Amino acid sequence: SFQAGTVPFTPARFVTRTNTCGELRSAHVGQKVTLYGWVQYQRQGLFLVLRDFQGLTQVIIPQDEAHSHLKELLSSAPLESVVRVTGTVSPRPLGQENPKMPTGDIEVKAETAEILNSCKKLPFEIKDFIKKSEALRMQYRYLDLRSPRLQSALRLRSRLVMSMRQYLCNLHGFVDVETPTLFKRTPGGAKEFLVPSREPGKFYSLPQSPQQFKQLLMVGGLDRYFQVARCYRDEGSRPDRQPEFTQIDIEMSFVDQAGIQRLVEGLLQHSWPEERGSIMTPFPSMTYEEALAEYGTDKPDTRFGMKIVDISDVLRGSGVHFVQNALSYPHGSIRAICIPQGVKYLTNKDLESLKESAKSEFNQCCALGALRLLSANLLEAAGLALRDPTAFHFLWVVDFPLFLPKAENPTELESAHHPFTAPHPSDASLLYSDPTKVRSQHYDLVLNGNEVGGGSIRIHNAEQQRFVLEKVLKEDSEVLSHLIEALELGAPPHGGIALVTQKLLFLLNSS
Amino acid sequence: SFQAGTVPFTPARFVTRTNTCGELRSAHVGQKVTLYGWVQYQRQGLFLVLRDFQGLTQVIIPQDEAHSHLKELLSSAPLESVVRVTGTVSPRPLGQENPKMPTGDIEVKAETAEILNSCKKLPFEIKDFIKKSEALRMQYRYLDLRSPRLQSALRLRSRLVMSMRQYLCNLHGFVDVETPTLFKRTPGGAKEFLVPSREPGKFYSLPQSPQQFKQLLMVGGLDRYFQVARCYRDEGSRPDRQPEFTQIDIEMSFVDQAGIQRLVEGLLQHSWPEERGSIMTPFPSMTYEEALAEYGTDKPDTRFGMKIVDISDVLRGSGVHFVQNALSYPHGSIRAICIPQGVKYLTNKDLESLKESAKSEFNQCCALGALRLLSANLLEAAGLALRDPTAFHFLWVVDFPLFLPKAENPTELESAHHPFTAPHPSDASLLYSDPTKVRSQHYDLVLNGNEVGGGSIRIHNAEQQRFVLEKVLKEDSEVLSHLIEALELGAPPHGGIALVTQKLLFLLNSS
Known part of the structure; x- marks a missing residue:
């Protein structure tokens, strides 16, 4: 059933309804109200249940001769038709209150009504939707959206992201910057979508993340950047991996690993939905080596x-x-x-x-x-x-190796994450002697065994960046010469993180 | 010079600086501070000016023997190098205060310092940037970003959009929904970028706006949607038209034209930067016919x-x-x-x-x-x-024709805006007799002679939508059958608007 929730706004502003269908209580008795909604249920011309995004209200259809037109109108409206009803809020007759329904103490005695859009025969009953095939549900996605489950999922996402924005933008001086998505190909970015340009033979590329842009923003002195960034990955669609997704993309100057970690802990604590309990900070931390040894994975479920x-x-x-x-x-x-x-x-x-x-x-x-x-x-x-389904166990996994042997040729190295990741300060000199032993300043955020974020302190020294690209990774540094040149012209130390919104929300919604 | 502005956050959180370079005042005298920033200016080993996103601070280089290493370090750091300075805030000697500089009453006597990144020779002096060619400024965009002008433009945008979000999401119950950008081709959308998919011969298309998605969200009962939506238009790059841009995309159910107009007026009034003066509402309104007759354009400059x-x-x-x-x-x-x-x-x-x-x-x-x-x-x-450069004259232009004769064949009609626009209620019957005479429920928002937004009440009746597509526009309605089917299955009356963020910001920044 619908949850009434809190109404943080005046839903009657800018529209001609006086109230939403989830809003009416005993205190409204005697008021004349105008409701707009969908016909959820109708019984023998006696009453109907009207639904909107906020909830349900029972509407009593008048039975007297003077209202025969109204009775005809309301009792013949097909289910899921869109209707305006004007009437008076009345208490339900004694014993007919429905304590399971937030509006269960009242009913609205209809006085006038209008069918705004009559619904044709539905391909299936809405309440049975969840049992239907994925393909059918996708075809009629808008019908599925009318369910309390999806209404609440979309609203939760909106609320969570808004709260994150307020934390970053209003409390901590982050600047929301929109970076381009029509970009040039990233070296090694084999999985990028290509977009033909108007110039024959020339292509844009849809980047996997705004990594280069956010580093350049730091070089530009922006100090603190964030973006709810659209990212693209051409890996085919799978239920857990869409070709496009968004991440909460963050970058800061003059920061170290602990600084980013405290920021993210504060961010999640601030924006976590109250009804899901509170989050304890700081989050525990585990090295990559410990994680592999004790949990056999770099994203341990520590519940x-x-x-x-x-x-x-x-x-x-x-x-x-x-x-x-x-x-x-x-x-x-x-x-x-x-x-x-x-x-x-x-x-x-x-x-x-x-x-x-x-x-x-x-x-x-x-x-x-x-x-x-x-x-x-x-x-x-x-x-x-075994695992408390309402528990949220956050965990930092740190001290990843900076490089890994390539699967196809283990004598060559590739970046464990990306070539902009800075080496661990204690291992910086090993970079030149034994790069396989260098730990990185990369950190993953793990929630209940799922990687929900990852980031690093970046290389800000042009020489070190060139060495990593040319000598360790044996790549042509020319394709990244614009970035290396930027590091030469006053790049501050900087680092950041990206949180995958949809993974966080998936875990929130399945709890 | 840099404006100090207000500091709405604690810039020392998560980082090791104690203050920003724009923050220090007489009240800080005696405090030991750590600043991070760029060397803006250095004079004869006596002092330097350190800059960050917030402003400038004068740093005094000690001249005594015990600090010779520090003197050497600071006086040899190239301009635009990134430096940490720790020292004590002191009052400037009498008569040496600089009233034009927000931090002009104090200076910081350096005690320790560190060069975090030495800057190589700049391609040009930063202060001369604005005189350089557009191509050079684009190549070194991150240097341009260090200028007060661009820092303030990016921050203004972030602040404006955040304020709009708060109005829509927190005050008026709008739900921020991310709609896909990898979509199928919109009929008539000749200017869409195509993205090859993994299936040979099949393409995605980057849509010009989330128009269809937001209408489907209304059919899904979402009631109020908004998104800062990324839009794409393959028309070649021009200074005033980029291939990608964002719009504040809004859609509401059970609303009429006046409802959307009052919402947008409230939105702009709420989010308008205080320092640019206040906005009077409601905005004046003018019909398309009046605009053409009296101003010779549908976007009159009414200043x-x-x-x-x-x-x-x-x-x-x-x-x-x-x-x-x-x-x-x-x-x-x-x-x-x-x-x-x-x-x-x-x-x-x-x-x-x-x-x-x-x-x-x-x-x-x-x-x-x-x-x-x-x-x-x-x-x-x-x-x-003639025109007050600080004045903002908003204007609604309404009652556009619903259809216009095609330029290439004036006996055929095309939509003046798009085929989902609803006819004016007074003209609805003309749709069937003389469509050229039908006015639409489209509205444009004009600011100082620039179209900054546009929207309409949409057709929510499947029959009317089919008639417009097939009989008036002579288009194949099959390609939009998914939308027409959605209108048959309980679509509420709905309408919306899109505001072009970058046009609003351009006008704000040029005022």
């Missing part, structure tokens, strides 16, 4: 334990063949996950699916992380309340 | 008079041949503009250029409108203060 434990030393003298074999490899180890209550909750079939998963991810470092999550899902499917 | 007057009746009996000839045509008339003080201010050369303009636009209905503006420019160039 539950069952960490990965190294039991090599315990088993070293066991004499079991496969154990000895595993330990004989360089860096060979034996690791385990302890599943409390596993004996009680996991069936043989569950164990079988765990074995299957282990086999299919054999030799991949994420295998144990996947097993841990699968175990949790199996326990929950069996009825164990 | 001055010199209206076009019909003097046919006065001259009808004159016997002058060319007058009689003109009056002999159907609808033939003689029109004049009275230029007060023209005798005093206009030279023969001016009159010659007016004649040239009249000739070059001969037989075009906008000729008199162009002459009126040219006369105003000539008067102002001669020293007459």
